[in-house]
Amino acid sequence: MVHGDHGAALPEAFPDKLSTSALAQCAATGRALTTLRREVLAIFAGAPRPLKAYEIVERLSTPSRRVSPISVYRSLDFLIEIGIVHRLATQNAFVARDRDRAQDETLVFMICQCCGDVDEAVLPGMTRSLAATADAHGFRSRGHSIELQGECEDCRSALANPNRRG
């Protein structure tokens, strides 16, 4: 099934910043940004909130072209590996970020449980601190992100002023 809103049309909304970051990472590591990887990035560019893998599959698929979930998962794995896409474990969903981060920075994702919006911030110096904590427990951490659950500013003000809309 294909959602009609965006279909698989891509180049118009091609994510320059995302693709530039991805291309730079690929060049640095000698990997290729294949067509499908580019297409997956383009889906992220037009997405207002985190995407589930099946949503990406649906948006890339057309009546004449069926994209397989496994190939989308492989593309996502690649984009995660090069640091462009992040998996939100608590949402079982993915977001793309073009920000170039220093090795020692940890990403904090603030996930609104009312509207699903995700904001992000960087905590400089946090990675070392987290690694030290993990080390003290003999734990090997693979991620450099933290997820916070709550309500965004818009939803909080809507909740505080239920009669004011828009």
Ligand SMILES: [Zn+2]
């Ligand atoms: Zn919200």
